[in-house]
Amino acid sequence: MVTPAAPPDLAVRVGTVSLKNPVLSASGTFGYGLEFAPFYDISRLGAVIVKGLSLLPSPGNAPQRIVETAAGMLNAIGLQNIGVERFVAEVAPRLEEAGAVFVANIYGRTVDEYEAVARRLSDLPALAAIELNASCPNVKEGGILFGSSPHGLSGLTRRVRAATAKPLWVKLSPNVADIGSMARSAEDAGADAVSLINTIVGMAVDHKTRRPRLANVTGGLSGPAIKPVALRMVWEACRAVKIPVIGIGGIQTAEDALEFLLVGAAAVQVGTANFRNPNACVEIIDGIRDFLVREKISRLEEYRGGLLS
């Protein structure tokens, strides 16, 4: 008689945060999380990371905000959001009710604003972590100033670190020469984890009308097109720091997610893939489980970081 094998253990830890699986929704591609309730039970995710929050509600950029590119897309949403107060009052309770582990992605135009948002969120007992968006390319003040030099990044991180007791994840910009040193700055300044990559700055124009396709002229490139760049940067960051690295960029399938885990990511975030397939995140979770079963690996931790050379 063959006893059925126990299902593989997908649990991961991102610093002090324990997650039932390594699949998180990427900020800005998952609304406030509740929009996915018609499709599946969002408590199935490792965590839900909500749309970037600012101190005050923000109207965002003028349309056109998105353009499709080869195997990718550019966006220049400009961080349209309801502001931290409405999030705390209206959204957080419903996420808690839904049983979701959730993380707030934050940004500010100034360091003071970052601090204020972080402080306001610290009161939420159910919030698992704060992800500091030090890298939005689409608002002039959206952190790119802080996110493109090790010095700016460590200053920002230190201040926000001091403002909250919540685990602090710092989201890195790929628009830098050396991602490893950026990751180290965040680590040195007290980040509990780094997540990367945010979008790569890109542009699209219409050769007939002779105009930029985005009202904002430039936007952030995401999707499968950027996966090779993201994977390389995640691998470099994993070698540069001791804190956990969360891998993001072009993940569409379980195989993609496994690649990031293989090079050392503690967890992954799924962004643009949610648009074409609202079930992408749960299909990825199921696919990782199936892979571990097929390969007879009982714990994801045995696989993670196991790149051979």
Next chain:
Amino acid sequence: MVTPAAPPDLAVRVGTVSLKNPVLSASGTFGYGLEFAPFYDISRLGAVIVKGLSLLPSPGNAPQRIVETAAGMLNAIGLQNIGVERFVAEVAPRLEEAGAVFVANIYGRTVDEYEAVARRLSDLPALAAIELNASCPNVKEGGILFGSSPHGLSGLTRRVRAATAKPLWVKLSPNVADIGSMARSAEDAGADAVSLINTIVGMAVDHKTRRPRLANVTGGLSGPAIKPVALRMVWEACRAVKIPVIGIGGIQTAEDALEFLLVGAAAVQVGTANFRNPNACVEIIDGIRDFLVREKISRLEEYRGGLLS
């Protein structure tokens, strides 16, 4: 009676170099040029830019050297080449014979080597320009050291500038935080033009075998996937410098080429597109001409740099 309109004038100037049209083949994707003779008359191109040349022949990296990615590919050829002596002796005369305008792309492990290659090529009367590859991500010494900081780049450019009287084009790496300041360094150090982008560093792994797909682990990403990033960087470089900017990255069609010309590029280079369609370059030339005819534009120069906002 309608007199047929004169065919539009596609001629462009890259500094002192006059080209019959703006379409050049990108280094490393066009062999030594002669390989394309079965497909078309290579004298039809604005210019042929040959595979990167080093002082001595170079064996290149171990296979696997290429991997396909979403709408792109990674390569880690490692600059396998026949060396500058054989190029001068065997290839250059045949390119001249074929009537091709040709440019040599060069790299060295040290500044001395760069200088020596440039000097050796300066004797070739038919050589139109030297393109300094300050940015190959696939050989440790291939310029990435010089190409990732404004300081390194200007030092290298200055030295090579002094070593040759040929027009000097400096090819920039996209793996930097601020492409504008890199372009300015090259300009200040005496470059006659900058060309960009080279490939973006990326990586691919096999989640089953748990190994990198490239023997070199990382490689350079090219193809349509990078076009939005390339276009943005070319646009930024055009605003940063007065010298001509040559646009490269993901150009597959006449429309793509027109986009780069629209944001201000003096000319474009076509790389990866040659692989899927050996006739890509001439189809792009024809496509640009057809567009100008349709839009009743008599000279490409009237269109170039005409981005509206």
Next chain:
Amino acid sequence: MPSKRPRFVGGKILRNTGHGIFYRMEVAVPDRVEFVPGQFAMVSGWPGNDPLLPRPLAIFRAGGARGTGTVEFVYKVVGRGTALLSGLHEGDPLSITLPLGHGFELGAADRAWWLVGGGVGFSTVFPAGAALSEGRGDFEMFLGARTRDQLPPREWIPGGNLPGRVHLCTDDGTAGYFGPVGDAVRERLDGLKASERGRLTILACGPREMLRGISESALARDVPMQVSLENHMACGFGVCWGCVTAVREGEKSAYRRVCKEGPVFDAREIVW
């Protein structure tokens, strides 16, 4: 159970045939589809990641029973995605998220309705016509196209066999009214008595310029109007904030999502 909650389903093409410049595609889906006229679907049906994003298409018709549904789309080839769709064969798979967005509000039965479709915009208003037909609502159709061949086939038009119900308009005068459909609407509006105008609601879908023009005519005459807008979309279900359009909000304006708060908006709200 049939449900109006959006779902992501795998479909299989039953028919995909050309009719003049339009294609009509019928797709088998796992369950009955219920929808409000004006709602749409996000459709993708090609392997690989280029094109990457699904395409929004109005739900033209839908039905079926428990465990076996069908949905129909009508589309025009304008670019890569629609060209790929047009090349699909019977039996090919399709991924569909539906039903999406806020549709037309058909409200009280005693009203009169004008349904205006410009170009392929008819595909969004015909389902409203079909619903009104069922309820024996009092409606007329205004359909605009560049030329005769670009009008929808007569048999697709709800009430298309009833005299006086359908007003065709062509820019080149090859069929019906000679001129833009907006002009036809405005002229007819001016011919109405105040009491007739009081009962009237206009529903419209088509090029933004057409909608703006008609909405000016309608609002100036106090005729309520609902417009179905288009915009580039990444998700189609409200999570990317990519598809916004500016709407009036008191004194100010704000960006609302075409895919969620729209595609159908009260014409008074729109900042054109």
Next chain:
Amino acid sequence: MPSKRPRFVGGKILRNTGHGIFYRMEVAVPDRVEFVPGQFAMVSGWPGNDPLLPRPLAIFRAGGARGTGTVEFVYKVVGRGTALLSGLHEGDPLSITLPLGHGFELGAADRAWWLVGGGVGFSTVFPAGAALSEGRGDFEMFLGARTRDQLPPREWIPGGNLPGRVHLCTDDGTAGYFGPVGDAVRERLDGLKASERGRLTILACGPREMLRGISESALARDVPMQVSLENHMACGFGVCWGCVTAVREGEKSAYRRVCKEGPVFDAREIVW
């Protein structure tokens, strides 16, 4: 004029049908195709840029006349590109660069030939068999597969109807020789007289491990052998240097392009 210079042509699919695990595709091209057995084509036939690169496929057969050529490929679905090819229909367009690479050297007519194909590798050696058949060359076939169903259809095999000419081998013993085709070749080699070995040349295509094994057996017995290698390719015509394999060059080794100096190499040269 028919030419062996490589060309980039637009083709139109005439037939694309499954035969067990293999597909055979016939394509109409603008002109007669002449090729050397072992030469290949770079094929792409999908819209969009994902997959990006064309796929190398051996030219299985080709012909035609001035202004109307045909070319045939035999392939197995192993990944995205071949899956896309298998879904193409009659009339669909295909982009092809051909003929490419250095093929088999069939040389003197008085030699005996063994043609060895492992897996779908038969598609590369069959054209050599067909050429030898025409010249009434003295050849035998060794074909290896995992199991019976994965052998090529009998009617595709050059000389397949001649007794004693074809040696089938299966890993699971369901047809012919029970074991790897390399073992069968080695055993037969050992059974040959020195004079027979002296006349023999082996041509082989298949998995690298198989080729390495057979080449050891052959070279140890002084039997010349030509191997057709595979590697990932971007261009297929010698300009990207992506497809190299290590070959001996005097005391040292160097990287040669599989698409240009190969795919067919003298087995003595290869650094396995």
